[in-house]
Amino acid sequence: MNMNFDHSNTPQKRVAPPIPNKPGVGLKPTHYEDILNKNPDIAWFEVHPENYMGDGGPPHRYLEAIRNNYPLSLHGVGLSIGGAGRLNKTHLTRLKELERRYQPGLFSEHLAWSSHDEIYLNDLLPLPLTVETLNIVCDHVDEVQEFVGRQMLLENPSTYIRFDQNDMDEVSFLTEVSNRTGCGLLLDVNNVFVSATNHDFNPQDYLEAFPLEKVGEIHLAGHATETDDTGKPLLIDAHDRKVSDPVWKLYEQTMARTRGIPTLIEWDTNIPEWDVLYSEAKFAQEVMDRATAIKSDEKHAIAS
Template sequence: MDQKRIDATVPARAGAGLKPEHVAEILESAADIGFFEVHAENYMGAGGPPHRQLEAVREKYPLSLHGVGLSIGGENPLDKDHLNRLALLNKRYEPGLFSEHLAWSTHDTTYYNDLLPVPYNQVTLDRVCDHIDEVQETVGRKMLLENPSTYVAFEQSTMGELDFLKEIVRRTGCGLLLDVNNVHVSCTNHARSAETYLAEFPMEEVGEIHLGGHAPDKDDAGRPLLIDAHDREVDDVVWALYESVIRRTGALPTLVEWDNDIPAWPVLLSEAEAAERILAGAAAPDLKRAV
């Protein structure tokens, strides 16, 4: 590893998504923050300003590399070029954590900006496991899989989301990225209990937590509908769910996501500091972690 870089290990602290408009202020202020997370697809080019910025940040902070375009749940084979670029990024920046979404975002030659849900059945399970095996073999490291935010349920589903995730972990050896906001969004949209979902979540497999803001709306019948918008502060309900998770697990690397209507750096930093205060009060976990 480049000797100018600090250790790659992501600490059990709060981090923030790295945005180009914040980089100069982050470096000048020597921001006291645990790590930064970047979307892999923003750094698929060979060089230029994005890589110069990221290298400067990587010299001072650990990184988490988060993919949003691999389409793990898609019916087509994984894009080999995309996968090879992910492997090169992992080698180039040595992130402490690497993750992807349980979703699909491609159809034939079309690439969507949305992370679309999958039905939970044996066919999808086999396909997702095959894809994760390919990713981990190509990249040469363990991957974390993020639970999705969902707005509809599939008639084709024959198992619950938690059983689906647990079986993926058992078969592939991957870890999990627990997005607490996604849990709240999905459970609200499907009129289920987020507390019950989290009580049954395999916390011993969690290597990272995500927090983010959501936009409230209503469906055509006037029922509550939440959109995983990443465009505002973390909601009080999500903070409460997160605190209950941390009481159970102990401190874990926690990212605050804010990808739309991006605020000034001090606003995003204050959200990370709120997570840091919760982490600071966490007891040691009584779990045998797989990550």
């Protein structure tokens, strides 16, 4: 199955507002009241659908109220797309139901696995990048897109180990999945920086090779620093603090190659006051504006 990346061509007949090429933030229950009271100038929100899979109650009421005022993105953590086993049909059905109810502008999942033999491990676990796993991931992405009836984005992971069986690098793997399934990609710049540090590669090389034309969303988050078995820095994708300076720099360099891409500030642990999260989003807007302005200036210069 192949779906065009252009949302207007996907088989959805919905009134979902597209996610604008602006920063959004992860929606957290501690911020519900602030958002409803202050009606802040933020372009969109993202949630983990797994947190809204109850039958009713306050989570849905808040999400409905916020969804009425803002575009929404669903970012799943539980499908285990990179897992060897079959996708969980019950979970897919719940996702489809949420998709129908909230009509999100974007819908994404991870290049990772989180379930094994019926056990849900609640973490985004790494997979070897082989011909076998490429086929598995493509089949799973096809199944998701067909079942939910829309295009999904697949996110690059942050990892702490490498497998000795890899047949290809991560960018080639993701590009091939996108080519074969028509899925878009979600580029997590913090994940690139975390993995680059942990596996000693150049994050700029990774980003330059990344097919930006396939990227429907960008993620930014903070990371923690520990040390590995040899005493070298080991970065942990903790989502527990502000975005680090090197990640902002990589983001700016990446944005300069685009006309702007929806960009999410993720903050899932040690969640700050709303104003702190809001100011991260505003900062992302400044960086995006600065980077994309340089691009149009250059174009202008070339044209004249």
